[in-house]
Structure formats: structure tokens, C-alpha cells
Amino acid sequence: MKIVITGGAGFIGSHVVRRFVTKYPTYQIINLDKLTYAGNLENLKDIEHYDNYRFVKGDIVDQAFLETLFSEEKFDAVIHLAAESHVDRSISNPLEFVMTNVVGTVNLLNAFKKHRTNEKGFFYHVSTDEVYGELTDEGKFLETTPYSPNSPYSASKASSDHFVRAYHETYDLPVKISNCSNNYGSHHFPEKLIPLFINNIKNKKPLPVYGKGENVRDWLFVEDHASAIDVIFHKGAFGETYNIGGNNEWTNIALVKLLCKLMDQKLGRPEGDAVKLITYVTDRAGHDYRYAIDSTKLMTKLGWRPSLQFAEGLSKTIDWYLANEDWLNNVTSGAYTEYYKEQYENR
């Protein structure tokens, strides 16, 4: 089976690529990635020599490129993760999100539909729970929750989900969709809350908590997301959506305080040192209050279970960042400084 994984050089994509390449030696895995600021081949150094792995640099917005690639390769399946993924960047530049997340997804659907030869081949679209909008203190997102995206990021992902569904309904294209909660783990770009704060604590820089820090997120270890994608890829039904979550809700401020405590311990600093860096800053525009996922369907129908408790996952994550200083220094040099200034200087 020949599978193209888009966005395989990014945070979640690299974990999915590694899992498929090492666990399924008979599959040929092609990683298609544009290598934006978020894509990094260093993320896959340990598996790049595998015979069943290949990297192709390319942009999913480029129709002509996809036409050539898909007509030559005749992929059996697509696992689509390539995206612009950061909410704050989507607020500054929504159009880029429309291009990659919406136009790029439709281009991929067209290329796959036109060139697929395997009757059993399918398109697996990886998405986010943010398409459902925000929750109050009660309830959780179900697969049947109506879409109500609030940020340009979630609006673009919602649109891409609708196109994938529409290709199933209109053209009978076999598709699968999953919507996952917030991931954390190694190789996470330090623009998102957890890796940003790990990096800032390490460098004794302020920790910019948006608003009062009372927003709630449901955190899942990235390798558990990859294992869910594996299960859905192999056992999920066509035309179905599966929600993936960690059943692990934290207010931002409680999570940041736990992170501070663990970082003080690991860096051998006095207790209470990192907490002093917490700085409350202007809230994110349109900031969703709470996300929480009900993964009952995935657990009961396909037998998936998350493997790690949060404290253990967070501790492993911090250890990875502390052991991979070069990775962190590389991704935070150059354009990152500009990004940081623009997002945080006048907040």
C-alpha cells in the first residue's frame, strides 16, 4: 500500500509518519510537505533512512504539482495533516489559512479522486475539535455537535471538513474524518501554549497568559493522537467522523502552574521560581472559552484508548525539550523573533 501523508514534517505529522514507517514495513510512506516555518525535517532524522520512507517537498496549493505527483504515484490512500495550524497567526493572516486549509484540501481531494486506481483506497482528513466552537462549563463535543467555528483557523478547518464530506456524498469518494482536541508532546513548535512556555521558563522570559487564564482545553499526548489515527485509518468506517480527546481538561492557569512546578524541579531551580514569570496579557480576540471531547464512539466502536496520564506525558515532553536544546534554538532563531515581537510586544 502506498500512502501519502501530507504535513508529515510538522508536529503531529512527524509522529504519524514515524508510527506508520516503523510499524508497517510493507507500506510505502511518502511525506508531502512544503516545509513552512512549522515543518522541519529534523523531526524525522531517526527514520529518514528507512527503505519504505520518502520525502517530497511541495505545496498543496499548487494544483499542477499535485497533478504530476498523483498521476505518477497512484497513491492508495491519503492521510491529510498539512495545514496552517495556529489560531493567533490566523487572526493576523486569515487568507493564508483559506489557501492552505481550504484550497489545499480541495486540490488534494481532486488529485486523489482523479488518479486513484485502488477501489479500496481512501482519503483520511485530520481535523480539530475547534470546528465545533466553544462550550460553556457543561457538556462535551460529540460527532453530532453542530459546527460553529469562531476563529479564522477553525473556520478554515470547518470548511475543509465540509468539502471532504461533500466529496463523499457527491462523488462517492471514500473518506474518513477525525476531530481531535489539543495535542502536546515532542517536536511541537514553540508558538503553542505548552512548548512556548517551556521555552520561556527555560530562558526566564515572561509567560503571557491570555485574559484571566480561565479558558479550558482538553489535552492529549501526541502519540495517543497518532495511535488513534492508526486505528481509524485501519478500522474506521467510510463517511464517518470520529472525535479524539484526552478526557483531560485543564484551565490554562492550572496547567501553567503545573508546568512551572515541573520545570523548577527539572532545572534544579527553587520552588516558586517559574510562577513569578506569569504575566496576564490582553486576551486573544474571539477566544473560545472551553473545549472538551467525548471520544466514546472511538473507544467503543474501534477500541482506542489513550496510553498516558497527563503528568507523565507532560514530564516526558519537558524532558524532550531539555534534551533537545539545538532543535529549540534552531526553530526559535530567525523569523521566530519577528513573530514573537508582533504577537507579544504590545499585548
Ligand code: NAD
Ligand atoms: P503544524 O503546524 O505543526 O504542521 C503543519 C505541517 O503542514 C508543517 O510541516 C507544514 O510545513 C505543512 N504545510 C503547511 N502548509 C502546507 C502546504 N501549503 N503544503 C504542504 N505542506 C504544508 O501542525 P500540527 O499541529 O502538526 O497539525 C497537523 C494537523 O492536525 C492540522 O491539520 C491541524 O489542523 C490538525 N490538528 C492539530 C491539533 C493540535 O493540537 N496541534 C489538534 C487537532 C488537529
Ligand code: TYD
Ligand atoms: P494554543 O496552544 O494556541 O492552542 P488553541 O488556541 O488551538 O487551543 O492555546 C492553548 C490555550 O492557551 C488557549 O486558550 C490560548 C492560551 N494561550 C495563552 O494564554 N498564551 C499564549 O501565549 C498562547 C500561545 C496560548
